[in-house]
Structures are given as C-alpha cells and as structure tokens.
Amino acid sequence: MTKKPRYWNGAKKYLSKKDKIMSKLIKNYAGPDEVILTTRKDVFFSLCKSIIGQQISVAAANSVFLKFKKKCKNKISAKTVSKLTISQLRSCGLSRQKISGIKDLSKKILNNSFNFRLINKMNDEDAIIYLSNLKQIGRWSAEMILLFTYNRPNIWPIQDIGLLRAISKNYKKKYLPSEKFIKILKKRFSPYCSVATWYLWRSIDPEPIQY
Secondary structure, eight states: OOOOOTTHHHHHHHHHHHOHHHHHHHHHTOSTTOOOOOOOOOHHHHHHHHHHTTTSOHHHHHHHHHHHHHHTTTOOOHHHHHTSOHHHHHTTTOOHHHHHHHHHHHHHHHTTSSOGGGGGGSOHHHHHHHHHTSTTOOHHHHHHIIIIISOOTTOOOTTOHHHHHHHHHHTTOOSSOOHHHHHHHHHHHTTOHHHHHHHHHHTTOSSOOOO
C-alpha cells in the first residue's frame, strides 16, 4: 500500500465547505487512526480482485480471493495465473465466467494486447471504455480500478449499490435516490467525487473496501 493521494487533504477542505453533510462525515472519520484511500499500484491484482468480487457478498469474495491467492502461492501475476488449470481455479469457488475473465486478462497482459500503462494517458471516460473491453470488466469494475488503483480524484460510481444506499441514508432520500439528485451531488463534489464516495461508503460500512 502507498500513502494517501496528494489531493486528499485539499479535497476534504473543499468538500467540507461545499456540503454540510459531507463536512460532518469527514469529521466523524477524522483523527490519527483515520482509514483513507490507498492503492497497491498493481493493476492485475486489482482486476482479478474486482472480477472475483462481482455479484457476491464481501465476505464470500474475500473467502474466494484468499483461496485464489493461495493457489497463486501468494504471488498474483499474469504469469502465475496463466499456469493454473481451470480445475484449480474452479476449486477456489470461481464460476466459469470469472475463470474465463481472469484467464483472458492474464493472456492479454502477457501478449501485450492490453497495456495498463496507456491508462495513465487517458481521461476517466476513455480509461473506463478501455478497461471495459476486457472480459468480465464492466463500467463499475473499471471505475473501481480508476478509484482504487489509479486514485483518480473524480470518480462517481453511480452503479454502486453501496454508494446509492449511503446517499439515501445521509441525505434522507428514498431508496433509490433520483437521477437528478445524484447529478446535483456530482456537480457539488467535483472535482473530488472519489473522496466524497469514500466517506459515503464509510458511513454505511465500517470495514473499508479495497480493490
């Protein structure tokens, strides 16, 4: 893990001035032991974790991922995964679609048909489209990669159920919050939607997410 993003402290001040509820959330989780957004700077690792975590609970995803990590002998890389058999991956609790996605990802990294270094030169939307060309990676997964692995500051993942729940809870909105209200918040929180998302997540789940 690395240190918090350079924009983090400035973003907290900006959001606190822009929104009373966000100011309260930031204060609630402030302090010397505050858990903040960090990154592994390991795209392959994060993509595998994202694929594994799709459509299952956090607890189930963690269980499957630990088995997957053990099969990789604690070294999750494209080369290691390429050597694992479908049977070995299935024994981790992975579905056929997820196995296909992880195998395809390792193949594309090894043959250089997917180059994660190009993402640094792309804007958020182009990066989402590029990542979404991978098997089993949709918009939500791509946004998680940009937020957690690349620490992009202005990601607003409105397909994320946790974010929608947090908005409903903190802003006293019916679930699901309206598209109009979500757009109002995005405009209010930009250019630091990622930081706002982080604190909204924390308000409903004390266990911080990490991809």
